[in-house]
Amino acid sequence: MDIYDHVIEKAKKAKKAAAKMPGLPSAVKDKALLSMAEVIINQKAKIQDANQKDLEAAKKSGLSNAMIDRLTLTDVRIGSMANGLREVASFPDPVGRLTDMVQRPSGIRVGKMTVPIGLIGFIYESRPNVTADAAGLCLKAGNAILLRGGKEALNSNCVLAELLNQAAVSAGVPDGAISLIEKTDHDGVKHMIEAAGIIDLLIPRGGKGLIKAVVDGAKIPVIKHFEGNCHVYIDKYADIENAISITVNAKTQRPGVCNAAETLLVHNDIAGDFLPRAAGELQAKGVELRGCDRSREIVTDMKVATDDDWYTEYLDLILAVRIVDSLEQAVEHINTYSSSHTEAIVTSDITSAEYFVTNVDSSSVIVNASTRFSDGGEYGLGAEIGISTDKLHARGPMGVADLTTYKWVVYGNGTIRQ
């Protein structure tokens, strides 16, 4: 079967499952999630065998150690996949909530009811544990999911998706609700993103290349989960101790993740006090600093930052540094170079904080705390399917409620319009 037929057959079967899922009782969905957790534990050996094949191929093809680490399904990671599914089972059902019900002068009663979105196409890279997380969240919200993982994780993903779907079916979920594209031909993505009328929403999670391919070609709605080029701005009214600890935390607490800081903006009036101390602490933690000309006059052992640095998500112990003349210039820098993920201001001045919150156009805007808080768990959403860098429907950490939409529901009593 060629790749087009494979994608369309999988998508149509998943769509058929989706059509039966809006009325799925909460108890069935939760039972399915618990069965999925159980099968992951019971079939650990089978999953790890498949993962071993992926790891061997990865070593042969010369994948970096960091990538190989992300690909590995250790006992601990398998345990946490299962725990993640159990946690999702414990959430309240996000479907079927009737809100804003009002009585209108015409005699109708009208409100909004949360409903599943339908079939979600999820395109992601590398880590196979995301397969279980995404499948669990989509199922809880009454959606079918069509997964398309990276080629490095194909063997692991095939076994996982098959086991998860079977477990869900055994609990009463329609067959195909958890589906995976089992071929990694590049055209598979193309056929998915053009499947208008079948797939209701695409969620791509990955790097520039993947996101661009999806956005350029998609004929269906997309919510991008793009990179985090996050900023910390030290206002002239900042408390220096807070400024240092937030900067160091945002950069170094876990540098390889999307909510780590990548550029530090410093108001000129405070740079002389702040920068030498901050640079010392950052450099002591192994951070390479790349500065603008003015910041290099204060901290002379910084490398030179170019325009490219302002655009870069390093995901590493590197930090770009720029001195600005005003809060307004800091906000303009952010709105020009940021990927609209997460930005923080450190200030003791309420007017500065208010201006920053109002005018920075990113999914999370943080006052006097680390960018590292931008996360579904930290915000209280429970598990997240990712962090949306788009503006519509869901922005920032995207939890299970964001995987629903709504319909208007109207009740009359033979009511007609005059």
Place this chain on the structure above:
Amino acid sequence: MDIYDHVIEKAKKAKKAAAKMPGLPSAVKDKALLSMAEVIINQKAKIQDANQKDLEAAKKSGLSNAMIDRLTLTDVRIGSMANGLREVASFPDPVGRLTDMVQRPSGIRVGKMTVPIGLIGFIYESRPNVTADAAGLCLKAGNAILLRGGKEALNSNCVLAELLNQAAVSAGVPDGAISLIEKTDHDGVKHMIEAAGIIDLLIPRGGKGLIKAVVDGAKIPVIKHFEGNCHVYIDKYADIENAISITVNAKTQRPGVCNAAETLLVHNDIAGDFLPRAAGELQAKGVELRGCDRSREIVTDMKVATDDDWYTEYLDLILAVRIVDSLEQAVEHINTYSSSHTEAIVTSDITSAEYFVTNVDSSSVIVNASTRFSDGGEYGLGAEIGISTDKLHARGPMGVADLTTYKWVVYGNGTIRQ
């Protein structure tokens, strides 16, 4: 200047205005809306002169009388444009609402704040009064708007957009917040829908051709306002009197609009009682009926309905009729042929109503009332920019609150992640 440069220059200027609008005080926006209403009344002669040019060109090019009627800016329509703007001024400001604020164990406080979307590209056909409605709603929500109207209304739209933008500027709104593409080259739409990074959201409102062109080519998010192929389903447990009055109202109260019914589905068990009486009343009002084979055995003077009829939005006194064997078959017919706008069930049975509400996948699902209620005014939203037939962000009647998005706002006190 060629069309590409024209579109990009207009879009960039509008985007620059949008960047200054998230912090625009409510009082400035409302003053602008009132000034816009005033200028429309004061400059009525100028607007009608431009409209006259459009009308003359329309007559020359042989536009239908219905189209010419829609194009005409009578005194009444100009008055209602101004009233619409005044009404929008009276709404509460949808921007800056901070909700769901919670204190987290880490010490941060986090909530969601409503914010403008940014620059909205609005692509619409024919009626020039939509220009003022759309501009007013977008401004209220703190968005800039880039309008691209139909070529038939170009002279009217140019004068209107110019006057509205000037009035807004005089009240303190950034110049370019209300912008119009002043050339109607077909490529103008193409350049708009590819303006990624400049336009944040496209709202196309129109027929199949326009919608398809936008969806196929867009590189930015789209919320479609597509046609309404609406259904009325008469359940076997329907009250016959309600069934007749709802059917007649849904089809004939205003047949030319998107929430009028286009197909009538009837349960076989009630068809013998219901159809002859309903057909009589509909035919008495001049409705042409096109039926399936079984319905034509009951009402013999119906034309034959083909598969095409199930897909058609007539916008006219024509109604397709089909007998179904079950509620499930009715829902399947709707989910297959509908444009996902609005569907109604007439039933006295709560289980039938519940099944219909849960399983029909449309933006409005109505129990025992006419499809004609699917409307922003009837639902209590005030003015609407249109009726979304998409599933994401906004579904069904789309009011001023749907023209905002949100950002996450986090407050700490030097808080770092452990």
